[in-house]
Amino acid sequence: MRKQLYEYEKKGLVTYWRDAARSGIMFAQAHGGRAAGFDICVEPAYGQWTDLNAYDYLKAIPGAEAFAWDIGERGIWLVADGTYWRPRNGRQIIVQRFGTLAAPLASLTGVASGVFALPKAPEFPADLIAPNSRVVAQADVARTGANGTATLAIRLGTAGTTADSSIYQASMAATDALLAQIHQSARFGASTTTFYTLINTGQNAQATNGADRTTNVNTAAKMTGTVTISGANTLDSFAVLGYSFALEG
Known part of the structure; x- marks a missing residue:
């Protein structure tokens, strides 16, 4: 199920987004103009795996990074390939x-x-x-x-x-x-x-x-x-x- 993120704050060219519960910044996005199609994650997303996995439009940005804090002993880092989240640096x-x-x-x-x-x-x-x-x-x-x-x-x-x-x-x-x-x-x-x-x-x-x-x-x-x-x-x-x-x- 696709989850909705809400615009939380703008600082210059960077827009910060949170989930509906406003539980924390999920990711930051830099805009070189939406019409031109520039959407670049400049800060990693942070959250539980089920939430991160549901944000399919974030996964669609190749190179977007995320930290899933509820996986494993200390959480793991992930990077999007455009379709899936994968372990950052190829191994976690x-x-x-x-x-x-x-x-x-x-x-x-x-x-x-x-x-x-x-x-x-x-x-x-x-x-x-x-x-x-x-x-x-x-x-x-x-x-x-x-x-x-x-x-x-x-x-x-x-x-x-x-x-x-x-x-x-x-x-x-x-x-x-x-x-x-x-x-x-x-x-x-x-x-x-x-x-x-x-x-x-x-x-x-x-x-x-x-x-x-x-x-x-x-x-x-x-x-x-x-x-x-x-x-x-x-x-x-x-x-x-x-x-x-x-x-x-």
């Missing part, structure tokens, strides 16, 4: 946290399957992931106990559970004190309901195992990144040492 970190071996961020004990309760959930609100973008995810996991293998995965989807599509998944060997670092990307093209992943193909490497993912994938709805364990022995325990989710596009 959504969430990144690190603990230590002695003090991990989250753990799972006595369960065969579960989602780690990360201290800050990596959330991607509806429409944030534009076409030809990718979500880059990484996690470091440690295990205690050698009673059985377990499947370690980083996932992205609308449910925030082990049912979501995996960006990467691999078997963690039944070795006590084993450490695993997993890193892979969810690559989005024109489809809003599909991404593909190369699973465990590293950089400058070749493999045959890649996949299109569709389960709980919908960029028109909020999606959440998770780190999960499944198929584990309940006598073993697992801990997330660190994780990072970033948006590129």
Whole structure:
């Protein structure tokens, strides 16, 4: 739905605009003459993502910048390409946290399957992931106990559970004190309901195992990144040492 902005104040050639609630300056616009079609944002827009995303005429100005303060840990910077908001400089970190071996961020004990309760959930609100973008995810996991293998995965989807599509998944060997670092990307093209992943193909490497993912994938709805364990022995325990989710596009 298109939102209306209202003229708030003029200073010289610059017009400042606010939303209907007059909750703050949304952006400033310099005019070299409307008839000539010059509309140039000279200051970034600031607001919640749902509001910024609704101002479609602001997104239509290539190079317009905005700060969405309610995304990720500290908000993210965006730049318009004429149709979509994209991460400024091509990359913005959504969430990144690190603990230590002695003090991990989250753990799972006595369960065969579960989602780690990360201290800050990596959330991607509806429409944030534009076409030809990718979500880059990484996690470091440690295990205690050698009673059985377990499947370690980083996932992205609308449910925030082990049912979501995996960006990467691999078997963690039944070795006590084993450490695993997993890193892979969810690559989005024109489809809003599909991404593909190369699973465990590293950089400058070749493999045959890649996949299109569709389960709980919908960029028109909020999606959440998770780190999960499944198929584990309940006598073993697992801990997330660190994780990072970033948006590129």
